[in-house]
Amino acid sequence: MSYKVKLDVFEGPLDLLLYLIKKNEIDIYDIPIAAITEQYLEYLELMRMLDLNIAGEFLVIAATLIHIKSKMLLPPDEKELLPEEEEDPREELVRRLVEYKKFKEVAGILQGLEGQRKKMFTRDIPFEVEPGEVFFEASLFDLIAAFTRVLKDVPKEMFQEIIKDEFTVEQKVHDLLHMLVVTPVICLFELFKNSKNKIEIIATFLAVLELIRLKEIIVAQKKNFSDIEIIRNEKHRLNIE
Amino acid sequence: MEKTQIKNIIEAMLFVSDKPLFLNEIKSVLEGPEADEIKEVIDELAGEFETQGRPLRIKEIAGGYQIATDPVFAPWLKKLYKTAGSDRLSGPGLESLAIIAYKQPVTKPEIEAIRGVNVDGVLKTLIEKNLIKIMGRRETVGRPIIYGTTQEFLQYFGLNSLQELPKLEEFNFTEKDIELPEHLQSNEDAAYGTK
Numbered sequence: 001m002s003y004k005v006k007l008d009v010f011e012g013p014l015d016l017l018l019y020l021i022k023k024n025e026i027d028i029y030d031i032p033i034a035a036i037t038e039q040y041l042e043y044l045e046l047m048r049m050l051d052l053n054i055a056g057e058f059l060v061i062a063a064t065l066i067h068i069k070s071k072m073l074l075p076p077d078e079k080e081l082l083p084e085e086e087e088d089p090r091e092e093l094v095r096r097l098v099e100y101k102k103f104k105e106v107a108g109i110l111q112g113l114e115g116q117r118k119k120m121f122t123r124d125i126p127f128e129v130e131p132g133e134v135f136f137e138a139s140l141f142d143l144i145a146a147f148t149r150v151l152k153d154v155p156k157e158m159f160q161e162i163i164k165d166e167f168t169v170e171q172k173v174h175d176l177l178h179m180l181v182v183t184p185v186i187c188l189f190e191l192f193k194n195s196k197n198k199i200e201i202i203a204t205f206l207a208v209l210e211l212i213r214l215k216e217i218i219v220a221q222k223k224n225f226s227d228i229e230i231i232r233n234e235k236h237r238l239n240i241e
Numbered sequence: 242m243e244k245t246q247i248k249n250i251i252e253a254m255l256f257v258s259d260k261p262l263f264l265n266e267i268k269s270v271l272e273g274p275e276a277d278e279i280k281e282v283i284d285e286l287a288g289e290f291e292t293q294g295r296p297l298r299i300k301e302i303a304g305g306y307q308i309a310t311d312p313v314f315a316p317w318l319k320k321l322y323k324t325a326g327s328d329r330l331s332g333p334g335l336e337s338l339a340i341i342a343y344k345q346p347v348t349k350p351e352i353e354a355i356r357g358v359n360v361d362g363v364l365k366t367l368i369e370k371n372l373i374k375i376m377g378r379r380e381t382v383g384r385p386i387i388y389g390t391t392q393e394f395l396q397y398f399g400l401n402s403l404q405e406l407p408k409l410e411e412f413n414f415t416e417k418d419i420e421l422p423e424h425l426q427s428n429e430d431a432a433y434g435t436k
Contacts, residue, residue, distance in 0.1 A: 011333050012358035057358045100355055102409050106339035107332070109407060110398060114329060117399035119312035120300065121322070123259040 013061035014100045016043060021097075028097060031090055033072055037065040064093060146228050150192040150201055167200040172207035177216065180232045188219070188228040242273055248282050261305025261396065303395035304402060330370075337363045338372060342394070342406060346376045346387035364388065372397060 020039050021028055044062060047054050071089040088094075179186055188208070195201045208230065211217040218231045251267060264276050271279065283306055287299035300309045310318060330338070337360050340352050352360050367373045371393045378384040395402065 011336060012356055014357040055358065061357065096355075096357070100357065102412050103336055103339045103343070103355060105412050106343070106406070106409070107335035110335050110339055110342075111330070113398040113400065114335075116312065117397065118329075119315035120298070120309040120399065121315070121318045122307055122309045123257075 012055075013058045014097060015104070016040065016058070017061065017097060018101060018104070028101070029094060031094065033065065033069045033090060037062075037069050040065055068093060146188055150189065150195075150205075167203040169203050169206045169210060172203045173210055176204075176207055176211060176230075180217065180230070184232060186230045188230060191230070242271070244282065247271060247274055247279070248286055251279070251283060252286060255299065255306060255308045258307065261302045261307040263305045266305075300399065301401045302399055303392050331363075333358070333360070333363045334366060338367060338390070338394070341367075341373055341388055342390050342403060343409060345389035346379070347389075348379060348385040348387055350385065352388075370397075 068089045218233050221228050374391050376387050376389040379387050
């Protein structure tokens, strides 16, 4: 199995071209196509060697560059040639580059505005759980690890009898939402504490997963491997209303 | 109603609101003062916030008014709310947003033509973040979906309106092949004059 990594340094083929133009201190309206094509292909080769996934778009521009290069090498077609205005084969590409460059600059301005805006705090700060504590969303792997831990803690003798459909995921979803109305933050391990058997633990766990999927709750932990806490997703609830 | 009272009511409203309040919203609550009167009071209030050395500012965002903290307090507030301000938009996200902001209503192929790459994933993220929305379909072959920016876009970047964005011609390019959408073309002088 091979792992493909997306190279984020260049957002796309036009970005790579702009980079090469800047690096070589070239006038965008007078690009030495032969030299730039060569460098462009070198970069593609480098990306290929690094086993980076080269998007088709990069190849399209490579083909365009080679096409322009060949056009510039060939003597102009006598029949098509207009005496005064001979069209530069680079024109279309330059037009695209210039247009792209403008939006790239706007993107830079937006980034600046974003930074400034993030320095101003307004009332819509999302996800307000006890300020001062760091939370990050627990991953599925954290949940599974917690689940295995709970299962391990259950005494073996509890698994002797078979109980049929006593606990359903649906019921557990219901219970959990009710509990969250009373207590806004529930510790995941507390949730399993009163479980009578394995089936109830599984039903509870599936209910947690289902509520995460429905974006009704958020699971968070204060630090790696610490207790996982279940919090109502207030933002989602407000969105529904 | 006395002016001080109006001012206090407005301040209280702005204090409570979690989104920018529009002039007409304030007007309908106050039931009396005219819009320009209210605007005058808000301007005065905004001035007081600054001259009295308070940590809050009244900002004009997305066509409304909102109380925000002075940026100088950001370091402390970031300590308090560690999650706030941590996620930033990616390069491709910002580029696509820039194109949509100027060219809206715009189709996906038009964005892709400018950026030279596929933008499926980026558009999905921007829609999820509520920064862009589907505005409908263009009545041409294939009836492609057209996208535009949202109110949240303005809020996210702290802009009062799209006119606050710089004109594309301001960049050192002489090309004239980029046309601004109609609503950006009109009253350019007034809109850009403030900068």
